[in-house]
Amino acid sequence: MPHEATSVPHEAVAVPHRAAAVDPVAEVRDLRVEVDGRAIVDGVSLRVLPGTVTALVGASGSGKTTTGLALLGEYPAGARVTGDVRVRADGHVTGGVRTGAAGLVGYVPQHPASVLNPARRVSALLTDIARAQVGHLPRGQRRAQARARVLRALEEAQLADGEALLRRYPHQLSGGQQQRVVLAQALLLGARVVVADEPTTGQDALTRSRVVERLAAVAGRGIAVVLLCHDLDVVRALADEVVVLRAGRVVESGPARRLLRSPRHAWTRELLGDRPEPPP
Structure with missing residues (x-):
C-alpha cells in the first residue's frame, strides 16, 4: 500500500494488492442480532473473498466482533438472530445463522491465552x-x-x-x-477464513508490523482474513476491503484504497479523524 503508516513501519508491511476472486468464501446477508430487544447488529451484509483481507472498522460497540463471530455461528447468550451466513470450501456450502462452519473458520481472539488450555x-x-x-x-x-x-x-x-x-x-x-x-x-x-479480533491491541510498533506480515502471509496462501480492528495504520497496511460499522449498521464499504483515500460518509471521515489516506 502506498501509505506510510505513522506507527507501523512502511517498509516492513508493504502488501501487494491481491486480485479479487469471483466467488466469496464467506458471505453474510442481512444479519440482525438482537439482545434484550436491542439490535447490536442490524442488517449487516458483506462478502469475503479468498486470499483477501476484509477489515471491519468502527468504534467500540459498533458490532465488529458480533459480526465476525457470526461466521463461526457464535452469538451472545439469549440473542435473537435472523439473516443468512454462508461459508464455502471445496464445493460445499454451510448455511444458516446458527450452523458454525466447523474447521472452515478460525478465530484468533484479542486475548489468545483465553482459548489455550x-x-x-x-x-x-x-x-x-x-x-x-x-x-x-x-x-x-x-x-x-x-x-x-x-x-x-x-x-x-x-x-x-x-x-x-x-x-x-x-x-x-x-x-x-x-x-x-x-x-x-x-x-x-x-481454515479457509481466519477472523482476527484486534490482533495488535497493546503491542509496540515492531510487534504490530510482524502481526501485519503474518496475516498478509496467511492471505497470500489463499485464506480469507476478516480483520476486526480499530488500528487504522494496520488497516491501511493490510486491507483489500473495508466495512465501516456504526451502532450495528454498515455506513460505508468498498475497496480500501478508495475508501481510505476518499471516504464518502460523514461518520467514516470522522472515524479517520479527517486524515484520509493521501494519494500516492
Missing part, C-alpha cells in the same frame, strides 16, 4: 488436531505424519524453533507467540 503443552494442543487428520493412515505412519503437520503449521504461523516451543506451556509464551499458536491451530484445521 494452560495445563497442556503446546505439543498436546496441536498434536490432538493433527492426529485426527491422519487417522486414516497405517498406525506406524500416524505419529510421524502428525508431527510433520504440526511443525509445518508452526512454520506457516511464523513461529521459529518449533521443536523447542512444543515443550512449553501457554503461560511460558509471549502474547505474540500465543497468538501464533492459535493461528497454527486454525491452519491445522484447514
Whole structure:
C-alpha cells in the first residue's frame, strides 16, 4: 500500500494488492442480532473473498466482533438472530445463522491465552488436531505424519524453533507467540477464513508490523482474513476491503484504497479523524 503508516513501519508491511476472486468464501446477508430487544447488529451484509483481507472498522460497540463471530455461528447468550451466513470450501456450502462452519473458520481472539488450555503443552494442543487428520493412515505412519503437520503449521504461523516451543506451556509464551499458536491451530484445521479480533491491541510498533506480515502471509496462501480492528495504520497496511460499522449498521464499504483515500460518509471521515489516506 502506498501509505506510510505513522506507527507501523512502511517498509516492513508493504502488501501487494491481491486480485479479487469471483466467488466469496464467506458471505453474510442481512444479519440482525438482537439482545434484550436491542439490535447490536442490524442488517449487516458483506462478502469475503479468498486470499483477501476484509477489515471491519468502527468504534467500540459498533458490532465488529458480533459480526465476525457470526461466521463461526457464535452469538451472545439469549440473542435473537435472523439473516443468512454462508461459508464455502471445496464445493460445499454451510448455511444458516446458527450452523458454525466447523474447521472452515478460525478465530484468533484479542486475548489468545483465553482459548489455550494452560495445563497442556503446546505439543498436546496441536498434536490432538493433527492426529485426527491422519487417522486414516497405517498406525506406524500416524505419529510421524502428525508431527510433520504440526511443525509445518508452526512454520506457516511464523513461529521459529518449533521443536523447542512444543515443550512449553501457554503461560511460558509471549502474547505474540500465543497468538501464533492459535493461528497454527486454525491452519491445522484447514481454515479457509481466519477472523482476527484486534490482533495488535497493546503491542509496540515492531510487534504490530510482524502481526501485519503474518496475516498478509496467511492471505497470500489463499485464506480469507476478516480483520476486526480499530488500528487504522494496520488497516491501511493490510486491507483489500473495508466495512465501516456504526451502532450495528454498515455506513460505508468498498475497496480500501478508495475508501481510505476518499471516504464518502460523514461518520467514516470522522472515524479517520479527517486524515484520509493521501494519494500516492
